Amino acid sequence: MRKQIKYSGIALASWLMMAMAGGAVALAAPEAKTTAGQGVLAGYANGAQISLRWELVRTVFTPEAPGGGTQARLILSNLGQRPLPARGWTLYFNVMDGVATGPLDGNLLLEQVAGNLYCIRPAPGFAGVPAGQTLSIAYYHPDLVIKLAKAPAGPYLVYDAAPDVGQAIADYQLLPVTRPEQLDKGSSGAKPVVTAQDIYRRNAKADWMPAAALPPVFPTPQHLQTSGGKLQLVALPKVVAPVALKTEAAIARSLFPASLPAAGPNAPTLRLSVGAVAGSTSPEAYTLTIKNGIDIVGNSAAGVAYGLQSLRDLLPLPGVASIELPEVTISDAPRFEYRGFQLDVGRNFHTKQTVFKLLDLMARYKLNKFHFHLTEDEGWRLEIAGLPELTSIGAVRGHSAKPGVRMQPAYGSGPDPLDASGSGYYTRAEYIEILCYAAARHIEVIPEIEMPGHARAAVKSMEARYHRLKAEGKSDAARYLLNDLADKSVYKSAQLYNDHVINPGLESSFTFIDHVITQVAGMYKEAGVPLHTIHVGGDELPGGAWEQSPASRTVMQKKKLESTAELWDYFYDRVDAILRKHCLYASGWEELAARGTKVHGEHKLIPNPHFTQRGFSAYVWNNTEGAEDFAYRLANAGYDVVLAPVTKMYMDMAYNANPDEPGVNWGDYVELDTVYDFIPLDYLKNANPPLVGKDSLTDYGKRRVRGLEATLFTETVRTPERIDYLIMPRLLAMAERSWAPDPDWATEPDAGKAAALHRSAWSGFVNTLSQRVLPRLDLEHAGVDYRIAPPGLLLDGGRVLVNHVLPGIAMRYTSDGSEPNTSSKPVNGPISDKGQIKVAAFDRNGRVGAVSHIDNH
Structure with missing residues (x-):
């Protein structure tokens, strides 16, 4: 579900030779005392007095590292009145994909602590940094640093004299990556930066369309017919609904502005009811009829709720003087029964209020x-x-000199255990509240409990519990222990851990899993919300895990298992039995349903025959590097499949290759049209480059595809605003693909006709977003800070042509090099002004997006 890191074979000596000249500044400083206590630190620089800058120096390509590496440096300035001493301190930071460790120029040492936590400390001969002096620390990344997300994050300083005190370095910045030697991709095949001209050409694939030509409801309904008439609303409609639809009735009342007079005897009626929707067996189907009144009928309450969302779309944008609705008949149902969004709160925590906002969205x-x-x-x-x-x-991250106190800092959370992104959890009561909030909106909450990998928080928490109870003399200290303390297995995960895997050789592992599942199921029961499945992870178990574990070897001998692959099957046999005891089925990442093998000497994933008849639901993320058709092969083999391809549906992927564009890039770059162009049941059709020799879906396999999921992993996501930026408006393209039938361009065999149909449909989609969907969010003050993309700019005979991925969005510009604001000149066509032209787009509330610039001389 994430990535496999590929390290180049560059030797430590090689990168040291490539390191920039100069290295660390060696200056005299007093020696730090070693007595405990913070008072001894009064004579030395603290984190608040240190400025730190990170600079990408250049990319490097050598025979040993043909894919490229990156020279970088940290620039540490001592701004205080006290020295950074010659010894007795450590500078900690996180680096997402790791760095080369070992001695550094200037008598410093770079070490890996665990996972993505690294540190730099002085070696013998280092002379310290006096007040007012600067230290340049050159080091090396063994891969290309294309995104700033791969730079060090969350730096903090710890003195040996006070080993439990982490001093955050707040004055930390990443220097711009703009120079040719910084952006050089060599022959790596990495995509170049995106220019304003590139954006213009991409945006030119769509045309502006008048509002009257746009679909009035989003996502696109199955059938919509208008008569040309209008229903004028001069008062609030009278809502009529049975008690079973009281939640939907409340939603219905909330759709209309409070400025309308109260419903009188002649007010139109808004009727809500559950009944048979002709032509559809989907429980989420509905009909919406507007004539003299408004009637919404659903096959279930969920169908009624979706009819109300379509009614919202038909209302004029907030702020109009009068309200009229088109006379319309809509008959609608979703294409897929599974239309999902995944939020990761393990890497960075997000509050209950943020979850509520996402559920509303x-x-x-x-x-x-x-x-x-x-x-x-x-x-x-x-x-x-x-x-x-x-x-x-397990829910607390921060610095500690002792193991078993809390989890180590990660993804820039820093030393403070009160950091709101690093630390936090949902109480039982809060989780039940989330379940009820989601159920009222007809959303099923599928909890994921990661296993056997991606489980370090659980492993370390239960290990600490074991040591505490053992010290207390408790006989059941190992009851929930998850790791074999005698395990000598050598492995490293994609996130650089070697101590994060639940051990299937321990009966206590299954006792733990059973207890957790029992408790989770109890929360759903208390909430009165059905629980059908628990997602039990299964992804990215690193090679080598369990191989040198005495406990696992004992189980393998007892059960006559020949390999750790069979031990995997044993593990999930046990997990499946626990789930079935609670009347649940197993969901998991694709690895849950996969078996690695070799065909003609090449590694290949095949459907695991052991679980094909279990009813497992496999969430397939990997559509890269030979596995492009793996989702289809799993479905053809009998697995239920949810499509969550990394190159199409991962919302944590950056939009483009520009270094400062938020997000990661280990899978691909995902633009708005990347998501829109996904053809769920035939995504090999428009693969670029074309794929040969891959399996398509059989008719049987098509019935096993449950639907789509957009996923957001949060390595780089510490705020609600960053969530909004990464998922919106891309989530809207996913909503269209999962609800509406295939557009005509997706099924047209003639390439020329398909291209023309695509341009028309894409134009309709982006105009609907720019003129209806996103303005409604703005004007309803929904608090969604969606990404406002930078405009496209192109020089044309002394003029600057301007366009945007959202046609018709307001844009403003300057020609004197200043940043555009709401008072700047509006873009009403080509710009003839001379100078440095800067252009930005704005939402309906004046929020500004990223700025594009071009010189027009």
């Missing part, structure tokens, strides 16, 4: 599955009765 666009990624290597985010260590230790 999902309901608005008819998404119905909230995949809640609750546990990870870096954090356990759900209170479990009887296992307080999962949250007292």
